Amino acid sequence: MSPRVRLAVLGLAAIAVLALMPLIGLQALPVSVLGDPRGTDPAAVIFWQIRVPRVMAAFIGGAGLALGGAVFQAVFRNPLATPYTLGVASGASLGVALASRLGLSFVVVGLSTNVAAAFAGALLAVGVVWALTKLRPDLSSTILLLAGVAMNFFFSSVILFVQYTASLGDSYRIIRWLMGGLGAVDMRTVIHMAPVVLVGAVVILWRARELDLLATGPEIAASRGVPVARTRTILFLATSIMVGGVVAGCGPIGFVGMMAPHICRLLVGPNHRTLLPASILFGGAFLAVCDTAARIILAPAELPVGVITAFLGAPFFLWLLVRNARVGSNS
């Protein structure tokens, strides 16, 4: 099967996931709700106002995280690079923890306190990495990743401190947010996330050829005609804002960003003109399935989806490390 055919199969699978996941749940729904999007009976409300937005949010979030991972892995030429590795998620978490602890309550351009705080925290983390690359353009990607790891620890320690000093209620709210989850999403979340992810995706997809060249090395890319510094800046900013938006909407859902691009590379190969769309489809479908599992495994109680993605993701991460060690690290 050629990569294009595989991509088409992946597309069909993603459509099937989008169509099927809202139908799965504790409450069996009559088929008639499908034709009644504005219905007021409980079945129609559950389907159209709870499950459909939730599956859409999961898909958009997973797609954004996976796409962000694919970009960072190419730009940093490191299979472990994702916006999370560089502190985006922990920055967002710190934002939420501080907002909860300080009892902040505000609305910025229609965004709730948590969403706005998470977005600000994510951008702060990215800003630090960004400042490092500007101050010292010669820093290797390994050093930047280490800087990201250090920032993750720093943010985590501040979050722990905030939690330690917080009331039991605040502390619980912070922990619950840190687990990542789509339990609270509604159509508004979808409307907040969709444009951010869409714009980011267009900017990134437009640079698929540049990502191929950056993955082979900045000098080769420059020699082939890529304006390396400008392209990296655009990709870095587009990805960070996109992932910041997703984390603000869904919480810090781990491992999708790292795992999805690697699986897609095995499925459709390394060329970004197929890898990027594949990551969008796979990441979106994967998170939608994980979220459905989160809804039904302990039903009527609900698992945070971050528990499931990380539960699947961590063993994969170990496999990846071992595999890389075996073939001789190419990073």
Add this chain to the structure above:
Amino acid sequence: MAEPAILVDGLDIRFGETEILKQVSFTVGRGEFVAVIGPNGAGKSTLLRCLDGIIEPTAGRVEIGGRAIEEYNRRELARDVSYVPQPDAGSLDYTVRSFVEMGRYPHVTSWAALTEADSQAVIEAMNLTGVAELAGRSMASLSGGERQRASIAAALAQGGSILLLDEPTSFLDYRHQVQILDLLDRLHDEKGFTVVAVTHDLNSTVASADTVLALKNGGVERSGPPSDLLDEKVLAEIFDADFKLVAGGHRGMPLVLPARNET
């Protein structure tokens, strides 16, 4: 006289306080083969990057085909000048064909498929470098010599006439060194490429060149035809080491041997 392919005038490059190149001036004629030699740290690779616009000079002028390098945008420059860096640990998942196709980047738009002309250039570059039969293999599965030929194929696919190479034969065994050198000779002698190669190979690469440019401590120490520079005294000055020359090298040049203290 026709415009030189490359003109470098009063080139200075500093990284912070460190002066890498100072007052470097030379020209490379159309179709000329220049070998750049010199001790480690002399600034050879930096000079090459500067000729491809990857590094901006601190002072001085670089012209490609009679036009200042800063007047080119990156894609335009890539259509004239190709650079083959030293092998590094990039993503090697790509197939040889995908990798060579990336050489067409300066000619294609983002999502458009490659045109007939693009495919033609890719096939020609792979045939010329003898990697056509490896087209479906992944870069990671190639030997060092095959990978170097694929890198040169990708550079040729760019469609320019100026080829810059950083130590093209380093890390290769003798058979693969010979393959690369034959390829460079063919590109220069038959295809009319302008070639600038940084090298430590004083026997084969230097003997193939029309002109040798010797750098030392960031400046031009000597330049001239290989027959002038392949001299025990001259080489000793350039490298601060002793050499012994014996007859019987490539193209009638002497063979250069490092002279070791026998005691």
